[in-house]
Amino acid sequence: MSVSTRPGLSQRFGRVRVAATVAMSIKARALREAGHDVVTFAIGEPDFATPPHAIEAAHQAALRGDTKYPPQDGTRALKAAIQRQFQRDHGLDYALDEIMVSSGAKQVLFNALMATVDEGDEVVIPVPCWAAYTLMTKLVGGTPVHVSCPQNNRFRLRPEDLEAAITPRTKWLMLNYPNNPTGAVASPAELAGLAEVLLRHPQVWVMADDMYEHLYYSDERYATLAEVEPRLRDRTLTVSGVSKTYAMTGWRIGFAGGPKDLIRAMVSMQGTSAAGVSTIGQAAAVGALDGPQELVAERAAIYRRRRDFVVDALNTCPGIACHRPEGAFYVFPNIAGCLGKTTAGGRLLQTDEDFALALLEEHHVALVQGAAFGMSPYLRISYATDDASLAKGMERIAAFTRGLR
């Protein structure tokens, strides 16, 4: 070992990267601190407030002294509320020992992968995808296997592509609908097509990351895999949380339902890495899950209106073609028509990252390049922001694209 007064970082650590979304936010903040009026579409966070009944539940919990170590798998009250939600939304019956609570859905995924993935195990990840899937897979020594979901299939995974990606080393398939970054949602019929493939490969576990499930702009209700194909229930982890549905990102409450042996392993992992989840946050989550749900539909209607505004505005920009997605609060426009051109500020746009950086520098709009999600040349725009900022940002993007030569 070398003699050094700098930290010798582990090899596994070399696999960890700062997410591009974070890097873009840091750049945007620097510009803002320098006095610029920056509009940001880079962050995947609702602009709404935590529902009042969740706040009241947190308040009551603090007053009654609910401030001691919680059980490592979550409080009984929250697990029971989650059990009711799985039943109410999906007709899924999970026993209390098939449910766990984590510090955000991110920790649910981390626990599951840490608890199950050995060196060289493969994780099938449809792309574009949330970068965390790939980074976490590498962190735990697994091999990410990316499967492209092109725009001409509305960014959804095709059964034949899934079939081709599965090998004897495949441990997990990550499914994320409504999808970050594309907003794509797979219908029950499409999920059934994937399920048919999965039934032929009993070694494959499925992570159904349903974080955005209540942000679905359709007359239908979102259906999750274990509900569509009950025969997959015993190897599916159904993941959700309160961050997106109830605008409670800061509280850090995610949860999952799954087979008991998997949940037990995940609890063991969590017990060793961080132990339980904030009791006050858990109490607030009970308030949100058990309280009136009208707010969810009201907010979804607002998001839907914003989506339509953004898609229409982007489609008037020269060189941009924007697909109209079914859910989440993202759009994922194609910018192939802008590449090879030069901005008014004299920057040559060769990649989507060039586009994102030039837009930020010249027009102070922060968004994230598609490359950060594994597909180029695209942009991810989060429309979880107020109407005035959306209007201002869209005007700036239009001005930017009109200035391209």
Add this chain to the structure above:
Amino acid sequence: MKLIADRLDRISPSQTIAIATKARALQADGRDVISLSAGEPDFDTPQFVKDGAIAAIQAGETKYTDVAGTPALRRAVAEKFRRDSGIDYAPDEIIVSTGGKQVIFNAMLATMDAGDEAIIPSPCWVSYPDIVALAEGKPVFVPCSQNNGFRLRAEDLEAAITPRTKWFILNSPCNPTGAAYSAADLRPLCDVLLRHPEVWIFTDDIYEKLVYDGFRPATIVEVEPALRDRTVTMNGCSKAYAMTGWRIGFAGAPKALIKAMDKLQSQSTSNASSVSQAAALVGLTGPQDFIGEMVAVYHQRRDLVVEMLNQAPGITCHKPEGAFYVFPSMRGCLGKTSAKGAKITDDESFVIALLDEEGVACVHGAAFMCPDHFRISYATDTASLREACSRIQRFCRGLA
């Protein structure tokens, strides 16, 4: 293909499940069980901290924060290290995590490769070896005997260091023994560490505020600033502010390591709860006098428990400097049989028989890598403590 990854097999099975399960079963049967097994204060979070949290919620502090913690909390943590230990950390040398445990996990996972060694003085909190093993490292235990007040001796540290040593983990005041290190106690350890520049140091000072008889605990960087560039100084709100459930731990460390821990945390959980961070800020920057009131109560309880245990035949209890634990030896009870016929063959059979026959729950020493002892937490009201100790005395008197 098997479901569970190899790394999970490296976590030791819980040593305390048998006891906890039995305690619950007895309680369910309506038995009067006094639990002395809790690792958390029995005090409630101070009202002004709760009020601060509620005000923060109402002000909308419910969004993602920086992964390493809000700038305000990191500044407050830096100020805490300056105020209490005279250590200067810049805000980018501070990280806030979901409990002290996550700080340890981040540090070990970010730095340990397969076969790297971590020196852990024992008895110890079992999470240290578990986290080291999870990070594919090798825990190297160095026993600290009761006749040295359960403190590590410099020569034993020196003998344990090898070319593969990556970390030295020190917990003062200690769980489970309550042993704490003064500046004079740390000096010889620092001298050893100065001779081994490849070794990193992790000091878990989470019980720092809980010390008695005017004892002044010190931390490594305060005693030897030359070790600052390879030390993680960890602390948190759980014990000092009775805030276990809020899950806020933090650390100061060199910037490069903090940056690595921040990146790792960004991929495993991201920021600690924004609401809990707001509460921690209020705790750290508000009036601190309630800590003194709490410590006075713990002090009385410690003295009561040590005195009563030393009156129990077969038990010798050292009086520790801090935390809210005592770690008596029960060696004098080995080989005996209890009033109801249980054979006392080891520390675990002792605590199980004690629970069965007298309804007192505590944790056996093997759960802390130190057999022939047991851990008593006195973070319980004084009347219950007195009653529990009387029962222990009766139990020991009944041994034959």
